[in-house]
Amino acid sequence: MTQVANAPDRYLEELERADAAWGRGAPAWLKRTRKDASGRFQSLGFPTTDDEEWRFTSVAPIAEATFALSTDGRAALRSADLAPFRLTDLASAELVFVNGRYAADLSSVRPLPRGVRIESLASRLATNASEVEPFLTRVAPFERQPFTALNTALFGDGAFVHVAAKVALDAPIHVLFVSTADGRPTMTHPRVLVVAGESSQASIVESYVGPRGDRYFTNAVTEVVVSENASVDHYKLQRESLDAYHIGTMHLIGSRNARFQSHSVSFGGSLVRNDVIAVLDGEGIDCTLNGLYLGDGQRLVDNHTVIDHAKPHCGSREVYKGILADHARAVFNGKIIVRPDAQKTDAKQTNKALLLSEDAQINTKPQLEIFANDVKCTHGAAVGQMDDEAIFYLRARGLSHDEARNLLVHAFAGDVLNRMPLEALREHVEAVLLRQLPHATSLRTRP
């Protein structure tokens, strides 16, 4: 097996170029952080499968490919390309980024309640960075995470969402990252920062899409701060091109009595890694992590989650479900840490996979690290196949084979989908799921 060079020259060149570009006008603290991150990435290099966290996921295709930081690729993009990915009717604001850059003319922002700010991170940094300084790059540590280090060194733009204390934003905010290869394989390093003030309330949808089916590389980092008593629902819809590489890392930090939900939907990409790291840093936090993923062809979907119970009396509920066809592979690794202080923790984790073919496979691992003695932690994993008797039962009542199969897949996905509070978004995801389900030829159930 080829050992990946630690940090390929191509990436180092991009780091230097970015450093030069960002040197001008950037706040001093950010310049320093970027420099640190760049150095950190150079010493860490890309992970290999010797690294426990990357045991089943080789990122060699990313490390060995040549990706250039994208310039604006909008010339190649038609407005119709975007239509299937928009949530304009549903969202109070829709910020569109094309190849990592904010596209004001494609975006729309309805009048927002006082105290809600939604804008391009680049423009915020260019005008007044003091508001983001306490949070940006500080919620997502990069010391041990090469992709986060790379993003920190290279991010050019992204979204900044700030909801002031006691403000409730009813309609969700949609942040749509669109990628196209502008003549050559490109990479983007989008960054999202969400700060929810005390007792505030917001929902955010992040979409990553590649309407033209190109090969490109997205390396996204999201930082979410949920202050005391605040409530944040976060949705990630990963619908990248089926040729794209997607690495997405979300770090969340919650304070006392915060409520946080993550719904991660991963349907696209050829090599996908989603990390969700939630630090429950106050008493009485309620944290939900849901995931739904779909793999077919030769694609790989890797979901890693960490729920860090740092304080007592927090609850976490985690349900991840995957549907795998053809030769698809998946990885689920769910770590739950219960710190010595975190008594009365109540944590429950479930992960299930439905294999639609004999050749699909999943590596699944719950990882419980419990250092407190008065806690309730449960986990369960199940891998199953389509129930042929159930298919026959449904067909014997008049449903076609595909209808029967879809009904069973839908039922399987149901307890993840049904936890999504936004009904319109849930229906959107259901429709995409059923449309994208691999055709029945790969199933064993045909007579």
Place this chain on the structure above:
Amino acid sequence: MLTITNLHVRGGNREILRGINLSIDAGEVHAIMGPNGSGKSTLARVLAGHPEYEVTQGTVLYDGRDLLAMDPESRAREGVFMAFQYPVEIPGVNNAYFLKAALNALRKHRGLEELDAMEFMSLVRARMQMLDMDETLLTRPVNEGFSGGEKKRNEIFQMAVLEPRLAILDETDSGLDIDALKIVAAGVMTMRTPQRAILVVTHYQRLLNYIVPDFVHVLTDGRIVRSGGKELALELEEKGYGWLEADHVAGAPAGKA
């Protein structure tokens, strides 16, 4: 309506049905009785199109068409219904949603408008009352956590909603206590019409006290060894299946193993 000729079926690497001949007309109720392992349920499942069986010989005509060439959903849409001996639990699929999808698939096939939620619910409520069913079963996942009796009742309820032309009841009496049996049988009897044929597969005679058949056939070892009127069921109840098997062996053609 249904003509089975010399039907031979293999399943699990052995020959289960070994030359079935049976003809059923609209308006008739036929009962197939026989000891365990005789092939009764196989016959029911083959008629419904279960993929685990292989038909090696013979034909089945349904309204003059080749039933065996049709996939299970086409059979259902053409009016064939089998009440399962072991109804399948389908977690996550709401019973009402499932039944509405099934009914609308049938209606669409017949060129009828799909029912909306209101029309569907009023139809369903009437049928549930007929079978004395708890309405909460509608909102639960299909058969999940149902008692044995609830599952069987749910099958007949589906039959009452889907209104098949040929209804096949596979051991519908097993798992039912006598009160439930009477209710289910009464439900079936309301569906006895001149346009509809009913085939009842059962081990015991007691169901036939309530669903009175026009014809009774005895199946042993993959063949129908005797046919008669409803009195044949009573005779079996009295004498058991043993005398028929002996009879059959004695009467088997010479040279046959």
